[in-house]
Amino acid sequence: MGAKRLKAVVLDGKKRIGVHNRAEIKRLSQLCNKWVQFQPLFLPGSMAAYVGTLMRVLPTQMAMDGLLYKILLKKWGTGSMNQMSVEMGDSPIKNWKGSSEDWGITHSRSVNPDAIRKHEKVKYHCYACPLGCGGICAMQGKYGETHKPEYESVLALGGLLMNTDLESIFHLCEVLNRAGMDTISAGATVAFAIECYEAGILTKEDTDGLELTWGNSNAIIALIEKMVRREGIGDLLADGSKAAARKIGKNAGNYAMHAGGQELPMHDGRNDPGYGVHYAVEPAPGRHNVGAQMYYEMFQLWKVMKSLPRVKPLYFKGRKYVADEEKAAMAAACSKFMNVVNCAGLCMFGVFLGAKRIPAFDWLNAATGWHRPPEHYMEIGERIQTLKQAFNIRQGVDPRTFWPAGRVIGRPPQTKGANRGRSINMEKMISDYYTQFGWDPETGRPTEKTMARLGLGAGEDVV
Amino acid sequence: MSYRIIDICNGCGACRRLCPVDAIRGEKNTLHAVVHDMCIECGACGRVCPVRAVTDPFGTVCTMLKKSEWERPHFDSKICMSCGICIDACPVHCLSLSGAASSNDPHGYPYMAEGKKCIGCGFCARECPVDAVTMVAP
CATH class of the missing domain: 1.10.599.10 (Aldehyde Ferredoxin Oxidoreductase Protein, subunit A, domain 3)
Known part of the structure; x- marks a missing residue:
């Protein structure tokens, strides 16, 4: 399409x-x-991270029963897994080269399921769905309201970029939704650009003066808004990391994490x-x-x-x-x-x-x-x-x-x-x-x- | 299968004006007709015809009812799972979803937002997968 x-x-x-x-x-x-x-009372969202830690350190694993995941989905939506995934090694960090040692519980706390749920005004159900894992959330800034950011969006614009600014994630999800752009591809392409900047392949002149460093939420917002408008460096990145790497050259492809040109989701x-x-x-x-x-x-x-x-x-x-x-x-x-x-x-x-x-x-x-x-x-x-x-x-x-x-x-x-x-x-x-x-x-x-x-x-x- | 208009129709146009899918054709004071492929069998035409000129898909002649006597949906929020099927099933878009019910219950529930539009078809009740909607006479 x-x-x-x-x-x-x-x-x-x-x-x-x-x-x-x-x-x-x-x-x-x-x-x-x-x-x-079926919805029994469950752990508070802050405990999810420690469940993930436990899953990381154990040598064994229990077969996952979807009924358990359903309970999490119904309460928090897909964001229920935000911290747990980082801790257990499911979510890639820092353009797939990091781990929970780089973005630990103190960082991922910013995207804790309860932190997101605090913004939720009302649940959102897709057509004919009895579960309703979505939500409509209040947010700061000019939009005021947005769909609850999903797990993929939060981690692609959060942990993958080492970004702990939840408001920036809300804002970017709304910007990308309005543009009809994919949050995973956008986050992964920004991660690619940051690593290119870190390696000296992209300079401040190339980025229109943006300081593309890990976790710099202001620069991440500015870059994605440029991608939406296809403006300056945004035009170079708007077609994704594979196309951008080809245009940049200088072995930039080493930092493009994709499969067949499709940026990869937040599951490792x-x-x-x-x-x-x-x-x-x-x-x-x-x-x-x-x-x-x-x-x-x-x-x-x-x-x-x-x-x-x-x-x-x-x-x-x-x-x-x-x-x-x-x-x-x-x-x-x-x-x-x-x-x-x-x-x-x-x-x-x-x-x-x-x-x-x-x-x-x-x-x-x-x-x-x-x-x-x-x-x-x-x-x-x-x-x-x-x-x-x-x-x-x-x-x-x-x-x-x-x-x-x-x-x-x-x-x-x-x-x-x-x-x-x-x-x-x-x-x-x-x-x-x-x-x-x-x-x-x-x-x-x-x-x-x-x-x-x-x-x-x-x-x-x-x- | 669809509703039909028989030849005693006086062409008053009440059915044509109410039909939610524009499936009824005819000039004023002439015999009207239902476009069978478009009819969704809501029965609204039968409920407003003053001369009993409409038959249902089984051939039974429909009886006119005052609008105030039409059945209206009643929602049981204890059973309702907020899926929104009833809202989508409504051919006249008279239902809507509320805001969060309370601080303990973040779900919205369906309610009659535009009662004047309701044609009493009962699609909302028929489509509800958990029977949380019932049609009730006023």
């Missing part, structure tokens, strides 16, 4: 959408809603290698809302599809870095499932509740009048994924160019922080993922046999 200079597509209509069995959909919704409304593959794999294998690269090992744990798909690998309730963290067929099957299941979820208009946070609690497949059967097993819908997801991959290849896009920057996958590994010493066996994990889909393990090209099996034509016609 960006290439077509298209910001959005709006569809409107007055006809009611018919479904096969409205009563059954309602019955299923009421069952699901019982889980959504060195903490959960599943993210690293999905950043590289998805036909639209750099996505954090498709799969991860933690997502697989929360989807609980094995409870409705016995052929999928089960997750142990407690395991050693080292297990996450072992590249084996089970991890590939988990990653492939996430991709297939999220294609179904996205096509059905469901929400990823909703399906985190677990397959037994949120009846996605049963809803689809009730809506369509089909009586298909979950495996049938997963095959639809597989077909979508393969079609997207085939489209890229037909357009001359090489999936192998989607590898994230070396720093992001632990090459070289960090020497301090939660993710010290960790790197991802991307070669094997990517190759195993391609194999799961029946794509060529080296090139990622869907084979003719796979295309035919999925009813996508005779290979070469499409690819």
